[in-house]
Amino acid sequence: MDLVALEEIKRVKYRYLRCVDMKLWDDVADTLAPEAVADYGTPAKGKPLQLDGREAIVGFLRENLENALITTHFASQPELEIDGDTAAGTWAFEDKVISVEHGVLIAGAAFYEDRYRRCEDGQWRITHTGYTRTYEYTASLKDLPSLKFTANRWARS
């Protein structure tokens, strides 16, 4: 069992997730192989999303997760199999998208099914990321009239 590669693959996934939530788009790009494909099984926008190539993935994220949106992408439970310089595996996943401005919450859970490749520079990167939803819902924050945000990193000043 290649424990160092396992740790490196977990790290690139954690970096991807953190940098999506922190809107660090250049860092997100560096976690993806150029040929990376994303199948985000998120029907909130009407149909699941298929994005082909690092540029398309980062461009989509940059465009849609604009500054005023709060997102949390929380993954755990890695079950990874390494085969030389490629790897594949699953992760449990829970996420939230909150628009304070529009008073909307989207939340759900899934199991990621990812693939990875050790690139020419020795770094593991994501070549495929995707999931089928266990569930997803949307709700209006108006259903919770007492709810008050006490912190919002992305609040427009």
Next chain:
Amino acid sequence: MDLVALEEIKRVKYRYLRCVDMKLWDDVADTLAPEAVADYGTPAKGKPLQLDGREAIVGFLRENLENALITTHFASQPELEIDGDTAAGTWAFEDKVISVEHGVLIAGAAFYEDRYRRCEDGQWRITHTGYTRTYEYTASLKDLPSLKFTANRWARS
């Protein structure tokens, strides 16, 4: 510190959790030793559950987590001690059970206290799993009139 065994034990726990949520009952069974005992500290059904033996555990899960129920079992923070071919440890845990049909949510948190054994075939399996609840609540989804499911892997067609 036996890092390979640590990774293998984490893997069997992650597989158990994923396969419960994915309703893959034969795979759940393969994560349990034949003599496994479960003490699920879930009072929602009236009293904590004690299940004796792999067949009883899988039978209970199969019967109760019928297709229409959404579940998420999310564990992290393993603190595991290995002693030869046995191991024990704790995990932080959050779970949800959602019945879209009945408009009910059960949610809570706990710390798992598990024991494991390396079986004759070399695979680590769970010999005891259990938890005392930190908290658990039930709520009706009718309290959130705007809530709308946009995905449900287990929806009856």
Next chain:
Amino acid sequence: MDLVALEEIKRVKYRYLRCVDMKLWDDVADTLAPEAVADYGTPAKGKPLQLDGREAIVGFLRENLENALITTHFASQPELEIDGDTAAGTWAFEDKVISVEHGVLIAGAAFYEDRYRRCEDGQWRITHTGYTRTYEYTASLKDLPSLKFTANRWARS
């Protein structure tokens, strides 16, 4: 890559989180170096908290997370860098504070930025823990009139 040290550092963080939620204050103290500093970016009480020294941190937690409060501190996604006997890194983090008595929920997410030190006794301990909130909200449980607690480890008898 020092995989044993990585596992030890994860373990001390998990122990800190578990023992905060379990109100095991002496065990929390043992996860902190004497000179530890905490910057809890939790504005719910009016302003972020800065606590200087192990005694101040444990004293604050002991005083504020009194028995009747339910807390969950859930961290995952460690990205840790070790440099000899010191280390630093980030964690994704979600937490809840529930006062059943007052019918209040505080919930949020953040990324921890921690530092660690291998102490004279060979144990890794936290020297700095802190986070900036991604978001935090407070809400009254009265907005969910059907909500009923079926378990509460800290209920006053």
